[in-house]
Amino acid sequence: MEVTQQILQQLVNGISLGSIYALIALGYTMIYGIIKLINFAHGDIYMVGAYIGFFAITQAHLSIVPALLISFVVTGILGMVVEKLAYKPLRHAPRISVLITAIGVSFFLEYTSMYFVSPTPRTFPAMFGDVAVTVGGIVINGQQMLILGITAVLMVILTYVVQKTKTGKAMRAASFDTETAQLMGIDSDRIISITFGIGSALAAVAGVLVGVYYNSIDPLMGIMPGLKAFVAAVLGGIGILPGAVVGGLILGVVEAFVSGFVSSTFRDAAAFAILILVLLFKPTGLFGKNTKEKV
Amino acid sequence: MASELLKATDVSEVFGGLKAVSDFNVHIDRGELVGLIGPNGAGKTTAFNLFTGVYQPTTGEIVFDGKSIVGLKPYQITQRGIARTFQNIRLFSELTVLDNVKIAFHFHVKYGLLEAVCRAGRYFREEEEIEAESMKLLEIFHLEKQAGELAKNLPYGAQRRLEIARALAAKPKLLLLDEPAAGMNPQETKELMEMISWIRREFGLTILLIEHDMSLVMGICERIYVLEYGTIIAQGTPEEIRKDPEVIRAYLGGEA
Amino acid sequence: MKYLRKNDFIMLGFAVVLFAVLQGLISGRVLNSFWQLNLLIVGINVIMSVSLNLINGYTGQFSLGHAGFMAVGAYVGVVLTTNFHAPFAAALLAGAAAAGFLGFLIGIPTLRLRGDYLAIATLGLGEIIRIVIMNIQYVGGAAGFKGIPHHTNFAWVFFLMLFALFFIKNFVNSTHGRACLAIRENEIAAESMGINTTKYKVMAFTIGAAFAGVAGGLFAHCFYIINPASFTFMQSFNYLIMVVLGGLGSITGSIAGAFVVTFISAALASWPEFRMIIYALALILLMFYRPQGLFGYMEVTNMGIFRRIFRKGGHN
Numbered sequence: 091m092e093v094t095q096q097i098l099q100q101l102v103n104g105i106s107l108g109s110i111y112a113l114i115a116l117g118y119t120m121i122y123g124i125i126k127l128i129n130f131a132h133g134d135i136y137m138v139g140a141y142i143g144f145f146a147i148t149q150a151h152l153s154i155v156p157a158l159l160i161s162f163v164v165t166g167i168l169g170m171v172v173e174k175l176a177y178k179p180l181r182h183a184p185r186i187s188v189l190i191t192a193i194g195v196s197f198f199l200e201y202t203s204m205y206f207v208s209p210t211p212r213t214f215p216a217m218f219g220d221v222a223v224t225v226g227g228i229v230i231n232g233q234q235m236l237i238l239g240i241t242a243v244l245m246v247i248l249t250y251v252v253q254k255t256k257t258g259k260a261m262r263a264a265s266f267d268t269e270t271a272q273l274m275g276i277d278s279d280r281i282i283s284i285t286f287g288i289g290s291a292l293a294a295v296a297g298v299l300v301g302v303y304y305n306s307i308d309p310l311m312g313i314m315p316g317l318k319a320f321v322a323a324v325l326g327g328i329g330i331l332p333g334a335v336v337g338g339l340i341l342g343v344v345e346a347f348v349s350g351f352v353s354s355t356f357r358d359a360a361a362f363a364i365l366i367l368v369l370l371f372k373p374t375g376l377f378g379k380n381t382k383e384k385v
Numbered sequence: 386m387a388s389e390l391l392k393a394t395d396v397s398e399v400f401g402g403l404k405a406v407s408d409f410n411v412h413i414d415r416g417e418l419v420g421l422i423g424p425n426g427a428g429k430t431t432a433f434n435l436f437t438g439v440y441q442p443t444t445g446e447i448v449f450d451g452k453s454i455v456g457l458k459p460y461q462i463t464q465r466g467i468a469r470t471f472q473n474i475r476l477f478s479e480l481t482v483l484d485n486v487k488i489a490f491h492f493h494v495k496y497g498l499l500e501a502v503c504r505a506g507r508y509f510r511e512e513e514e515i516e517a518e519s520m521k522l523l524e525i526f527h528l529e530k531q532a533g534e535l536a537k538n539l540p541y542g543a544q545r546r547l548e549i550a551r552a553l554a555a556k557p558k559l560l561l562l563d564e565p566a567a568g569m570n571p572q573e574t575k576e577l578m579e580m581i582s583w584i585r586r587e588f589g590l591t592i593l594l595i596e597h598d599m600s601l602v603m604g605i606c607e608r609i610y611v612l613e614y615g616t617i618i619a620q621g622t623p624e625e626i627r628k629d630p631e632v633i634r635a636y637l638g639g640e641a
Numbered sequence: 642m643k644y645l646r647k648n649d650f651i652m653l654g655f656a657v658v659l660f661a662v663l664q665g666l667i668s669g670r671v672l673n674s675f676w677q678l679n680l681l682i683v684g685i686n687v688i689m690s691v692s693l694n695l696i697n698g699y700t701g702q703f704s705l706g707h708a709g710f711m712a713v714g715a716y717v718g719v720v721l722t723t724n725f726h727a728p729f730a731a732a733l734l735a736g737a738a739a740a741g742f743l744g745f746l747i748g749i750p751t752l753r754l755r756g757d758y759l760a761i762a763t764l765g766l767g768e769i770i771r772i773v774i775m776n777i778q779y780v781g782g783a784a785g786f787k788g789i790p791h792h793t794n795f796a797w798v799f800f801l802m803l804f805a806l807f808f809i810k811n812f813v814n815s816t817h818g819r820a821c822l823a824i825r826e827n828e829i830a831a832e833s834m835g836i837n838t839t840k841y842k843v844m845a846f847t848i849g850a851a852f853a854g855v856a857g858g859l860f861a862h863c864f865y866i867i868n869p870a871s872f873t874f875m876q877s878f879n880y881l882i883m884v885v886l887g888g889l890g891s892i893t894g895s896i897a898g899a900f901v902v903t904f905i906s907a908a909l910a911s912w913p914e915f916r917m918i919i920y921a922l923a924l925i926l927l928m929f930y931r932p933q934g935l936f937g938y939m940e941v942t943n944m945g946i947f948r949r950i951f952r953k954g955g956h957n
Contacts, residue, residue, distance in 0.1 A: 122757075126757070128757055128760070128761065176925060179929055180928065180929070180932075183928070183932050184932060185756070185757075186703070186885065186889070187885075187928045187932035188928075189757075189760075190881070190882065190885050190924060190927075190928050191924070191925050191928045191929075193878050193881075193882070193924065194921045194922070194924035194925040194928070195921070195925065196921075197917050197918075197920060197921035197924070198918060198921035198922060198925070200917070201914075201916075201917035201918045201921065202918055204914070204917075205914050205915075205918065313875075317764070317768075317874075320761060321761075321765070324758070324761065353776070355772070355775060355776050355783075356772065356776065358768065358772055359768070359769050359772040359773065361765075362765030362766070362768050362769050362772075363765075363769060365761065365762065365765045366751070366762055366765055366766060366769075369751070369754055369758055369761075369762045370750050370751070370753075373754060373758055437833060439829070439833075458832070458837075459829075459832040459833050460832045460833075460834075460835050460836055460837050460838065463832075463833055463834060463835035464835050468833070468834075468835075469833055471829075471830065471833075475827045475829060475830035475833075476826075476827070476830070477822065477823050477826035477827055477830065477831075478826060478827075479826055479938065480822060480823075480826060484819060484822070487816075487819060488819045488820065488822070488823045488831070488834055488836070489834045489835070490816070491816050491819065491820055491823075491834060491835055491836050492835040492836070494816040496815070496816070498812075498817055498844075501811060501812060501815030501816070501817055501818075502808050502811045502812055502815075503811070504649070504811055508815065511816075512815075515816070551834065552834075555834055555835050
């Protein structure tokens with residue numbers, strides 16, 4: 091009984107953490123899907139989102155929902171600005187140049203933030219006190235409920251946008267084949283910009299939620315979650331939205347189990363081990379299709 | 386038979402339920418110049434990919450020089466003596482014309498890693514030989530003046546010639562040419578065909594070539610296979626092919 | 642062709658003169674200890690960047706895990722010298738062998754992957770190596786390994802760097818190196834020219850990893866303590882930046898890249914809060930205006946002024 095309970099508790103923890111990875115992974119996978127760029131700066135966008143939420147709560151004394159909204163919008167715009175300034179001029183450049191630029195953008199966001207907000211971690215104000223629900227001995231605290239609730243709402247909205255709206259259809263077309271989409275009258279620059287906007291906004295929400303969950307944020311907090319979200323995206327099949335969500339959840343659960351039952355120092359190694367196993371046995375990810383280069 | 390160089394027996398290739406090539410039977414004797422023609426999407430390039438190990442046949446047997454080559458990797462098949470060119474040119478575009486040819490000598494080189502790094506032993510002698518032989522090949526294809534240029538900067542026709550030169554540097558017994566004249570003007574095509582006939586005699590080669598341009602194939606090939614929808618619908622001398630009702634139907638459309 | 646050996650001797654001559662000058666500056670205490678250390682770091686970074694260039698620039702396989710192999714070389718080295726009092730040369734050799742062997746083991750399965758996938762897999766492997774070291778208490782875990790003898794001096798760094806440069810230069814200018822170039826240019830065509838692409842990819846990866854191991858050994862013996870935090874993927878990024886800055890596929894470029902990056906970050910050390918911001922902006926601007934790096938595919942021996950000295954044939 092003890093063991094089952096522990097397992098279920100870790101499952102809850104893992105799904106909460108996994109939801110955050112999923113939110114970041116969605117942006118990663120959308121951006122990769124459309125311009126084939128591993129946006130190393132995506133984790134730093136998430137960090138900026140966390141800080142915007144932090145200042146909205148502590149300086150403007152807003153409650154969590156308006157803070158999330160502000161962070162969503164401002165970070166979304168930041169994502170679009172970054173794309174316009176740093177990536178758009180390199181649309182036809184070799185992939186490695188764009189990748190190096192992404193690393194540059196990542197450093198820039200990290201260290202500019204560090205300059206303005208100081209490298210010391212900030213303590214996120216406690217939002218929920220001791221609100222918690224206990225179901226059969228398993229504790230689901232307020233933060234976890236918030237994470238699960240917000241993530242679920244965002245997934246529903248994103249699915250609607252991508253599947254039903256004109257913009258969403260254009261996004262799917264562009265990620266399938268940018269050039270053909272352009273020939274069909276889709277303004278691919280606009281679509282890429284919107285993709286960055288949505289992806290960054292989702293990451294911002296994840297950032298604020300992590301602040302609420304772990305109570306602490308710092309300018310380098312985005313590096314590891316950023317990489318792991320990429321792992322999640324690869325695990326689900328890069329470019330596939332449901333894949334990113336499933337990948338994120340799996341990763342969160344595995345991490346929770348590794349830190350709960352093995353050792354928390356191996357937590358990060360677990361993520362990368364999953365990555366390598368996926369790449370070796372199903373490089374296209376759980377939901378991906380195989381393609382072969384034509385000779 | 387000793388004179389048989391390549392023989393494919395009942396070869397089929399299935400891609401996810403779609404038969405790209407089925408019941409494919411071809412044999413090429415030593416010294417022959419054989420053409421493989423057919424409409425777009427008939428499976429000509431697939432056949433080449435099967436002979437060179439890029440694809441593995443779903444069923445059937447391919448024997449080259451008396452031994453089966455099914456299951457071998459492309460580089461192993463090249464080492465057995467089949468070299469090819471590509472329909473969509475695949476040069477080493479950021480390297481010089483000379484280096485493109487030198488690379489193809491790779492598996493004939495005997496000096497090892499240690500000799501290369503220490504620049505000792507056979508290194509200098511072999512490198513000199515490779516350079517000399519490469520230049521000789523470039524001269525044959527009128528590319529010697531461009532030896533130091535990057536391959537990507539060559540005009541289209543010269544790139545096609547370089548691909549053939551590179552394939553020859555691998556010293557093959559059988560040369561597979563995938564639409565060598567594609568995109569060339571009639572004058573260039575004519576020169577290329579003369580060149581192919583000449584190198585065949587000079588190097589004692591066997592050649593299988595895919596071509597779109599019927600007149601051209603008819604001009605130089607001794608024997609022709611016609612492929613449609615992945616099956617061979619006719620074979621014979623150019624004269625026989627020209628009169629074959631199946632071929633006329635496949636090329637001109639309509640009912641036979 | 643007969644100028645080849647002569648070229649090598651001219652190069653070696655230059656190198657010896659350069660060594661004498663720099664060693665003189667060190668022995669005469671013209672350089673303070675800060676710049677002396679930076680001189681060692683430059684040499685080590687040259688080994689790192691030129692070996693990464695073999696993998697990324699010449700063979701076209703995108704590796705982001707180079708710091709992991711460096712870590713292996715460093716830890717194997719310090720365990721041998723500190724705990725077993727092995728001679729420095731033996732420790733370096735063992736570190737290179739261990740890193741090379743690991744590169745070989747990792748290379749066989751992962752080099753099937755292409756492009757971004759390989760990049761992210763090697764990044765992950767580099768991190769796994771670091772995390773595993775962090776969890777080995779025998780080598781001090783996350784706190785680091787203490788009490789390392791200070792074996793690394795300028796002569797060691799300089800001559801091993803020279804060895805790495807000559808090794809990779811000669812490799813690249815042989816049929817083996819051309820096989821690697823062919824893989825970078827067009828893997829399918831390379832294979833159809835009779836090149837065993839897997840073999841050469843693994844070979845380049847192994848050689849690169851082994852040199853990273855040497856660099857790791859040298860690096861570790863510059864300090865009293867090393868810890869796993871020195872070998873994160875950020876460090877791998879740094880080496881990648883050196884290679885790209887100098888020019889993928891140029892040995893001259895790797896040397897220049899290592900120099901520029903090391904000295905810029907040393908020069909900016911007095912403004913720590915701006916250092917990384919300037920570095921980041923420089924990186925982005927470089928990609929905008931000179932994506933092929935400082936040298937592109939060029940080598941210094943191919944350039945006008947040096948032509949006269951070297952009287953070039955097809956090789957260098």
